[in-house]
Amino acid sequence: MSAQSQLIEQVRQRLGPRGVITDPAEIEPWVSDWRGRVHGASAAVLAPSSTVEVAEIVRLAAEHRVPLVPQGGNTGMAAGATPPSDGSALLLSLRRMNRIRSVSAEDRCAVAEAGVILATLHDAANEVGMRFPLTLGARGSCTLGGLTSTNAGGTQVLKFGTMRALVTGVEAVLPDGSVHDGLSGLKKDNRGYSLDQLLIGAEGTLGVVTAVAVRLVPAIAQRAVAWTGLDSPSRALDLLRFLEARTGTVEGFELVPQDSLDLVLKHIPGTRAPLTGEHRWHALVEATTPDAHVDIAAELEALLGKALQQGIIADAAIASNEAQAEAFWKIRDSISEAERAEGQTLAHDISVAVADMPRFLVEASAEVERAFPGVIASGFGHLGDGNIHFHVRAASHASPDWYEAEGAAITRLVDDLVTAAGGSISAEHGIGQLKRAELERLSSPARIHALRAIKQALDPLGIMNPGKLVP
């Protein structure tokens, strides 16, 4: 019996039949990334329901030298939770670890297991009058373990930061099967290197995150959502700074080019333009407050009125009700879907310093369109974080294999431009499998050496998510 078969059998004996899935039909949805670009193989899905069971599996995996691929909701953007295609590793699903261990309004803290769905945590916090502020498109299926392991961002980072700023403690099973318990809820703790911080964003390569303690903030009492039309990304940044200098309520600020808006209006049923005129660029602004006594819509309206007077924006519409607010957000959230409907698109999740983004966006788009005639390059998203989803669409006459034929060359150019601007080729999506080669190409040898040394130090047998993150 192979080492893998022995491991599967031993896990079945210890965890019972629910702890091991071997039916190929049940495994199939989990061995490819959700965008269907990377296909892997796994003879079984190991499905522990407790930290003790995870530790047991990791100890057995170390004993048998069988690598494990931790997986949450399988909504990652870099195929970081997709097993190797040679079947050498086994999927370790955290989805059965789905208990919220505690939620406290008083302590402003929740402890959630790795398999808890983000939307479930949102609801649990809401029930005690609090809020977990991080959110993103996949909130109905992504898990806290995956969000932590990828240091996920989303649309509210501007005010609340990425997972790194919200996770106050990590429980994880280390590659030797020991349990690191960082859930103590200590606000201050200086007992040596922070394993918590090392595990956040490690994509499961240094251990299996089994639970996290997260910070909660007061629930939103009111929100106001506005759509603004403006001339340029630079004007959009002016608007953000104008607002931030005058209020602490802005928590969402998304840049949308006219081109993206047009695609949404064309392909997504039920959408309509928020403004009557034409504008080259748009910014979606969300302001919130936990204070029921402030009229946040009136405040935002007054500020946008001043911005209009000062020529920062050309037009603005404030959502007059929740349905309209949702309609504005739907435009933003549908851009990727509309692009896919239009044709082949190449996505890049990049960041540069916030102040540099307007110029970078204009210059990099021009550079890519010049180098690859016919393509359309544009960026949308989290301008206030210096993080733009820089997408390049195939020319209308492109051949069906454009993505395969030209994709790598275009990505190299984009990554070169980002790196030259002092930016990051992975702002919030991680490295996974898809960006490893580019990470190696564009990092200093010293940095690559350091990443490898840390990996080797903590996972000398190489059993934790092989082939991910570390070049």
Add this chain to the structure above:
Amino acid sequence: MSAQSQLIEQVRQRLGPRGVITDPAEIEPWVSDWRGRVHGASAAVLAPSSTVEVAEIVRLAAEHRVPLVPQGGNTGMAAGATPPSDGSALLLSLRRMNRIRSVSAEDRCAVAEAGVILATLHDAANEVGMRFPLTLGARGSCTLGGLTSTNAGGTQVLKFGTMRALVTGVEAVLPDGSVHDGLSGLKKDNRGYSLDQLLIGAEGTLGVVTAVAVRLVPAIAQRAVAWTGLDSPSRALDLLRFLEARTGTVEGFELVPQDSLDLVLKHIPGTRAPLTGEHRWHALVEATTPDAHVDIAAELEALLGKALQQGIIADAAIASNEAQAEAFWKIRDSISEAERAEGQTLAHDISVAVADMPRFLVEASAEVERAFPGVIASGFGHLGDGNIHFHVRAASHASPDWYEAEGAAITRLVDDLVTAAGGSISAEHGIGQLKRAELERLSSPARIHALRAIKQALDPLGIMNPGKLVP
């Protein structure tokens, strides 16, 4: 010529005479910790003035296998910057690296070299209408490099967090002499393990921090400082939560027992009791706002009035001017000095979960006083962070060698109690030399193994601050 002498000579040749101090009189102030408890030796102080020079020194040190002890203002509490007494290592002073490279109100960010004094950064931020919110007693001499390397806390952590929450990027020379440049100013960056986070709090054992990018916040337009009298630590926490549920302005909240207040009034000239009656416990409250239009003193007064009505506090006084506010803070800041004037004191920088601190404080004090008859145990400080400076004073009849004779046993008991309560034996002061043995005694073997593995991976020659942090 010994390896050390060769290194010193080569550094002198490359950096010039200002780069190497060998006059024993000039070296002497830096080889002991500032409290005078730990004495080391160093044949020279290497004093680079740029990152390039630091890198050169580290490369030479690696070549000659001569360990280096990075040092900033030498204000640490755990002797983390004190060289070994056998003279085997050389002090590497960062104090000549004292440039503020940039301060931007627009980007809400500053970049300061490791040797910049905290108060200097405060001033620089203030000049552009901004503020670096972390502060602590040693602000006139501690440096940004040391603050980063110890993940320092201080009195404003409640609202702004420790250095870890304020440092947005680290530049450091790694043990192989390569430069890690994390100063890009990116708000989102997921390119592999966070070396920045690993270096924060690493006490110079994984590399030499040469510069940091830090977050700035809007300058304070107004502050209000109040002194309250109350019955118990539990009531103090009630007060904090009462205030935090009603305002976002509280940024300082310090607990002071009557015993500490008495000592300050007795030993520190010019101090007087803020309240007329007697109270068993006190809480110093500081509220601030960047908004000039809010009457923050009136707001705090109204809230404290309600807290009085509800029986949470027994009395309160709001400082009527800046001089009075400073007088309130002076009481808090003078506690350690007053204790030293009174007699021998043993300090413990501990933390437990915020909600657990009131009970822990009462129970642990009783336990220590029971186990060591005659001593007085009390805690003061950052209740809102779950971080108390738990001090044990010798009995009035104690012998002069009480500290040496009983100190270790008392500390072991305190550390045992903290550990049993799920807390940390080092909340904000770090491990340095002084807490290494206790860290090893009270940590899981897996954690110690992980710390050693990381150290070995990044500093295989063991040249970075030997004998610190890692047991």
